[in-house]
Amino acid sequence: MNKWLPQLVFWMVKLLKVTCRIRAINDQRPALRAAGQPYIYATLHAQQLAVVVYGEPGTGAIVSRSKDGDLIARSLEKTGVVPIRGSSGTRKGGATALRAMVNHVASGKPVCVMVDGPKGPRGTVNPGVAMLSQKTGAPVIPLLMVPNRRKVFASTWDRTQIPFPFSTIVGAFGDPMFPVEGESVKQFTARIQDKLAELECEHDPDEAAVTEQSVEPTSAPARAA
Known part of the structure; x- marks a missing residue:
C-alpha cells in the first residue's frame, strides 16, 4: 500500500481540482x-488536503523526516508542492526546517504552515509561523478552507477534513499580517491565532465551536462580537 500511496494522493487531489469549485x-x-512580495500561508492542520487542492505550484510545506514523512513528501511532490524537510521532532531539526523555509521564502515563493500541527491542540498556533515572518519580512496570510460538502473525522485530534468531489470550497483570506517593529514572537503569534479564530467563527461556526473548547487563550485584546 505504501508504494502506491503517493500516486493515490495525487489522483485524489487531481479529482478534487477538476471537480471542486473554489x-x-x-x-x-x-x-x-x-x-514582488512573497507571503506565508497560516492555516489549520485539519484543512491540509483542501489547501493542497487550492495551492499554488511551488508552495513550500514542512514535512518531517520520519518514514511517514517520506511518503507524504513523495505525495506532495506529485501535486506540485515543494516538501521542506528538516523537522525530526528535535529543536535542532526544527531550526533546520526554519532555515529551509526562510530560504524558500527568500527565493520569492510562498510557504504554507499548518500552524497547529503536528500534534495540536487544534487551533493553537505554534510560534514558528511568526518567527518565519519576522526573519523574512514576508506577511502572514491567514487562510481558512471550508468545503460545503466534506467528511470530518471527529476522532482525530485536528478533526481532519476531506472535501467531497463536486463540492464548493470557500477560501476565506485574512488581510496580510506584517511583523511589527518591537512586537514579540508571542504577541505576533497571538495576533495570528486570533485572526484564524475570527475567520473560523465567521465561515465555519460549527468547527469553531469545537476549537474554542481546546484552544489556549491569547493575551491579545478580545475580538468584538
Whole structure:
C-alpha cells in the first residue's frame, strides 16, 4: 500500500481540482505578487488536503523526516508542492526546517504552515509561523478552507477534513499580517491565532465551536462580537 500511496494522493487531489469549485473571499495575493512580495500561508492542520487542492505550484510545506514523512513528501511532490524537510521532532531539526523555509521564502515563493500541527491542540498556533515572518519580512496570510460538502473525522485530534468531489470550497483570506517593529514572537503569534479564530467563527461556526473548547487563550485584546 505504501508504494502506491503517493500516486493515490495525487489522483485524489487531481479529482478534487477538476471537480471542486473554489470561491475566494478577500484574496489580496494579486497585489502582493505585483509588488514582488512573497507571503506565508497560516492555516489549520485539519484543512491540509483542501489547501493542497487550492495551492499554488511551488508552495513550500514542512514535512518531517520520519518514514511517514517520506511518503507524504513523495505525495506532495506529485501535486506540485515543494516538501521542506528538516523537522525530526528535535529543536535542532526544527531550526533546520526554519532555515529551509526562510530560504524558500527568500527565493520569492510562498510557504504554507499548518500552524497547529503536528500534534495540536487544534487551533493553537505554534510560534514558528511568526518567527518565519519576522526573519523574512514576508506577511502572514491567514487562510481558512471550508468545503460545503466534506467528511470530518471527529476522532482525530485536528478533526481532519476531506472535501467531497463536486463540492464548493470557500477560501476565506485574512488581510496580510506584517511583523511589527518591537512586537514579540508571542504577541505576533497571538495576533495570528486570533485572526484564524475570527475567520473560523465567521465561515465555519460549527468547527469553531469545537476549537474554542481546546484552544489556549491569547493575551491579545478580545475580538468584538
